[in-house]
Amino acid sequence: MHVISTSSKVNNSEHLIEVKGLVKYFPVLSRGIIRTKRIGWVHAVDNVSFHIDEGETLGLVGESGCGKTTLARTILYLIPPTSGTVYFDGENVFEVFKSGDKSKIMELRRKMQILFQNPYTFLDPRMTVKEILSEPFEVHGVLDKEKITDAVFKLLDMVGLEPYHADRYPHEFSGGQRRRISIARALALEPKFLILDEPVASLDMSIRSQILKLLIKLQQEKKLTYLCISHDLNSILHVSDRVAVMYLGKFVEIADVETIFKKPAHPYTKALISAVPVIDPKTGRERIILQGEVPSAINPPKGCRFHPRCPHTKDICKKREPQLVEIEKGHLCACHLVSG
Amino acid sequence: MKDEILLNVVGLKVYFYTRAGVVRAVDGVNFNVRQKETLGLIGESGSGKSVTCLSILRIVPNPGKIISGKILYKGEDLLEKDESEMLNIRGKEIAMIFQDPATSLDPLFTIGDQLAEVIRLHRKVDKKEAEKLAIELLQTVGIPDAESKIRNYPWELSGGMRQRIAIARALACKPRLLLADEPTTNLDVTIQAQILDFLKELKEKFGMTLVLVSHDMGVVYEMADRVAVLYAGRTCEIADKNTIFREAKHPYTEALITSVPRIGVRRESLKVIPGEVPDLVNPPSGCRFHPRCKYAEPICRKEQPPLIDLGGGHLVACHLYK
Numbered sequence: 001m002h003v004i005s006t007s008s009k010v011n012n013s014e015h016l017i018e019v020k021g022l023v024k025y026f027p028v029l030s031r032g033i034i035r036t037k038r039i040g041w042v043h044a045v046d047n048v049s050f051h052i053d054e055g056e057t058l059g060l061v062g063e064s065g066c067g068k069t070t071l072a073r074t075i076l077y078l079i080p081p082t083s084g085t086v087y088f089d090g091e092n093v094f095e096v097f098k099s100g101d102k103s104k105i106m107e108l109r110r111k112m113q114i115l116f117q118n119p120y121t122f123l124d125p126r127m128t129v130k131e132i133l134s135e136p137f138e139v140h141g142v143l144d145k146e147k148i149t150d151a152v153f154k155l156l157d158m159v160g161l162e163p164y165h166a167d168r169y170p171h172e173f174s175g176g177q178r179r180r181i182s183i184a185r186a187l188a189l190e191p192k193f194l195i196l197d198e199p200v201a202s203l204d205m206s207i208r209s210q211i212l213k214l215l216i217k218l219q220q221e222k223k224l225t226y227l228c229i230s231h232d233l234n235s236i237l238h239v240s241d242r243v244a245v246m247y248l249g250k251f252v253e254i255a256d257v258e259t260i261f262k263k264p265a266h267p268y269t270k271a272l273i274s275a276v277p278v279i280d281p282k283t284g285r286e287r288i289i290l291q292g293e294v295p296s297a298i299n300p301p302k303g304c305r306f307h308p309r310c311p312h313t314k315d316i317c318k319k320r321e322p323q324l325v326e327i328e329k330g331h332l333c334a335c336h337l338v339s340g
Numbered sequence: 341m342k343d344e345i346l347l348n349v350v351g352l353k354v355y356f357y358t359r360a361g362v363v364r365a366v367d368g369v370n371f372n373v374r375q376k377e378t379l380g381l382i383g384e385s386g387s388g389k390s391v392t393c394l395s396i397l398r399i400v401p402n403p404g405k406i407i408s409g410k411i412l413y414k415g416e417d418l419l420e421k422d423e424s425e426m427l428n429i430r431g432k433e434i435a436m437i438f439q440d441p442a443t444s445l446d447p448l449f450t451i452g453d454q455l456a457e458v459i460r461l462h463r464k465v466d467k468k469e470a471e472k473l474a475i476e477l478l479q480t481v482g483i484p485d486a487e488s489k490i491r492n493y494p495w496e497l498s499g500g501m502r503q504r505i506a507i508a509r510a511l512a513c514k515p516r517l518l519l520a521d522e523p524t525t526n527l528d529v530t531i532q533a534q535i536l537d538f539l540k541e542l543k544e545k546f547g548m549t550l551v552l553v554s555h556d557m558g559v560v561y562e563m564a565d566r567v568a569v570l571y572a573g574r575t576c577e578i579a580d581k582n583t584i585f586r587e588a589k590h591p592y593t594e595a596l597i598t599s600v601p602r603i604g605v606r607r608e609s610l611k612v613i614p615g616e617v618p619d620l621v622n623p624p625s626g627c628r629f630h631p632r633c634k635y636a637e638p639i640c641r642k643e644q645p646p647l648i649d650l651g652g653g654h655l656v657a658c659h660l661y662k
Contacts, residue, residue, distance in 0.1 A: 063528035079522040169659055174616050204384040205555055206613040213612050231528060234558070238601035240608065275533035277558030278602065279585055290530045293498055 015051035015087075016225050017075070017193060022048045022076045022084035024067075028298055042297050044070040045248040047084075049324070054192075056228040057219065059240030059257070061233055061272065063294055067249040068229045069117065072195045075227075076112055088112060088193065106140055113191040115182055117198045122182060123170040129156070129181055130166040136188040155184040159214060178205035180214070187218065196228040200235050212239055231277045237261055243332075245269045248297055248305040251324055255331040265333040268306050304336065312337055346517060346549050347373040347396070352409035354391050354400055362620040365391045365404070367573040370647055370655075373517070378543065378550040380581070382557065382596075386617050388573040389553045390439065393519045397436055398426050413517075420440030432462050435515035439522045441502040445494035451478070451505055452490030458512040473512075481508040482538060500531035508538070514546055521553045536563060557600050561585060567651075569593045572618050572628040576646060579654040589656045592629045627659065635660060 025041040043068045062068050074081045077097040086093040087110065096104050101331060116122040123132060133152045137143045153163050157205045159180040170178060179199070186194055200208040212235060219226060230236040237243065243260040244255045245268065253266040264270045271288040290309050292337055295301055301308050307317040316336050324334040333339065354366040366388040373379045380527040383389050394400045396411055398418060412420040413434065421429070438444035446454060455474035459465065465473065471490065478486035481504040495504055503523060510518060520539065524532040536559065536600040543550055554560050559568055560581075569577045569592065577590040590595045615632040618624055624631050630640040639659050647657040 063530060176616065204617060205557070205596065206384060206599055207616070209601060209610050209612050210614075212601055213610060233529060233603045245539070271530060275529040277532075277556065278599065279557055279561045279563045279600070286536070287533060289533050293500055293531065294528075 014053070016054040016056075016089055017052040017227070019051070019075065020049050020087075022071070022074060022086065023082040024070055024079065024132045025082045037238075040298050043249045043300055045074060046296060046300075047247075048251055050244055050251065050254060052193075052225055052227060054225055055219075055223050055243065057128075057228055057240045058245040059236040060227060060229045060246060061231065061236055061243060062246035065294055066246045067295065067297070068231075068246055069197055071246070072114065072197055072227065072229055076114055076191075076195065078114075084317040100173040110140060110189040111191050112193045112195075113186045114188070115186045115197060115199055117201065120175075120178070123178060125170055128167050128169055129161075132170070132181065133166075133185055133188060133340070136185060140189060142189065151188070155188055157185065158187070158218070159184045174207075175203050176210060179203065179207075179211050183211075183214065183218070187222070189273075190222070191224070193225045196230075198224055198230050198232075199228065200232065201230070208235065215239065217288060234278075245272065248294065248300050250305060251332075251334065252306065253331075253333045254324070255328075255333075259328075259331055264333050265327060265331065265338045266306075267310050267312055270310075304334075344375045345372045346375050346414065347551075348395070348410070348412040349392065350410040350412065351485070351505060352392065352395060352411065353407040354388075354395050354404055355407050357403045357405065358621075360598070364623060365573055365620060366395065367623070368575070368644075369409075369570065369573070370575050371568040371578055373549055373551055374566075375541075376547055376549055377565040378552055378563055380560035380567040381551060381570065382552045382555065382560050382567060382589045383570035384555060386620060387570040387573065388522050389555075389570055392570075393436060393521050393551070393553060396519060397430055397434060399430075428462075431458055431515065432513045433508075433515055434517045434519065435508050435510040435513070436519040437503075437510045437521060437523050440526065441506040442494070442499070442526075444506060445502060445509075446497050447493060448489060449493075451492055451494065451497075454494075455490070455505075455509055458509055462513045477508045477512060478505070480511070480542075483508075494560075499527055500534065503527060503531075503535055504538075507535075507542075511542065511546070515548065517549045519551045519553070522555070523552070524559065525554075525556075540564070557597065567632075569596070572623055573620060574628060575657060576629065577649075577654075577656045577658075579652075579656075583652075583654055589650065589661060590629075590653070590658050591633045591635050591660070594630050595632075627657075 021134050024045040026044055027038045028040040028042060029039045030039045048071060052220060060068050073079045075086050077094060081094060094110065096108055130152050133155050134148050137148050152166060155193055156163060157167060161180055193339055200211050203211060216239060218224060228239055237257055242256045244251050247268050253269045260269060261273060261280045264273055271290045274288045281301050292309050295308060303319050304317040307313045322334045322336045324332045327333050327338055349369060349371050352366055352369045356363040356365055369388060369392050381389050391400065393408055406419060452471055452474050455477055456470035459470045459473050474490055475486045478489055483489055483501065483504055524535050535638060552563050564581050566580045568575055571592050577593045584593060585597060588597060595613045599613050601610055613632055618628060626642050627640045627645050630636040644657045645657045647655050648661060649655050650661060
């Protein structure tokens, strides 16, 4: 029997991930002698909505401090949200975590994983690779002890490492190999959804393409869904199907990768794309140099958050905040000048 | 005038004597820089880019030693100068922007102090005058509100601002040659675009010659007139920009260019260079790229290929070309 639920617990859309009105503010505290006072909020993620389909890669770009990592961590409830909802496969993620139902929480954790930004700090220096890769199985108790070793070797093989690497420690590996170990660990429990937080940052260029290629291969083999975060536009545009552009805690544009690259609509996206140094710019495009820097997220500018740096600012931009509206099928943009 | 050679690095070797063994960080680097041009120095980590720059200024840190080679600046060998002569060259003739402005600026001194220090080292001016010059410098590098910024400490400023200050310090005595070591590596793309644009503008204004060290092929493409590619402490190829990016001869250069993920290039067509950057304590014999090279032949394992001229200033070190 099929019952259509009307409660907020189940969402009937086909998207694997659906994020609705996600908000995360961090308090800014001033520590006095007697008590601590809150003097403001950092608007790290401010009313963000999007979806990711199964097997798709959504790229998330933006400059440092725009809230990319906070958004990723909030989706996984690694930091509690201020408000908003996230559905994973129709299930309300935050409610599961808030319910305290341990078996359900563990199940969600298995399905949603993250590849953390820095493999130098994230791999425990006192554990061997074998211990690092066995840990997920032990924590989740999904495999018998005897089978874990086999599983570890399989994981190593999957990411292109050798069996003898199992008894080594993280410091014995190069940056690229460490990244491979992190990937093996993130995929140990066969998640459906993986967040890649700066997957190729701080890697040498010849190693970068190796890792990207591995991630693409694994996605195809395991039908993974990725949310790929990076400030390196070249890499991200290479792996993504669709791209979301973030500025000061808000999404300013979402579209498929071709559109973002060839005909971006938002002035910020245009500037961002034009700022990427490319080899052989046949198009003879003009570079848009933005003035100034990203303003503080504690007191974001009124109206459109981009207006102080925007080359096309009008009066309305200073007063009213533009909404993310669909300007073409599947192409969303938040700009007064585009939506009229 | 433009083709006159300002700097000529010949057979430079710099070794680091560490406990783990001798690290051959630079082991035969050759290139020259012409007046007023921008030379892009490209390579992965450990290729010897930074050590080469430090050697030009003769500030290689211990336990590093310049073993052999020549660094001819205006025809005079910098390696034969004594320390007092070098003091006159550093900052005044050749200046350097270091890789990381967060660590190359002293956190204990204000911006004004750090700029005034350089100015007073090379010019006979009093403190007041030096401060005035410091403010002017900050204005040249596009820092708003320069009068109050000189009282700030480096850690009070953003990454882009710090980089501008590092540039201001390097420009303090209007050097003829500027060595910029990864000047935009830790910056966001929009700030990177600002800084690169600004470097171009400065070059025009002061008629400077620029050596731009970078691992980012895109940055080098947009900035450089000529490019030198380094791998594991050796020069593998030198040519003008268009030749390097369109008709690269060395297999490493070719692989580098095709392995860079690029906007507009299809996912499946991304090439991969197998293997890792070699260990410089025990570098591969013969050509250092041979373990990763798809064209490697027996001779590549045995003999180090010499840097030969293919004509038109296109130099390559590979056994495939003889």
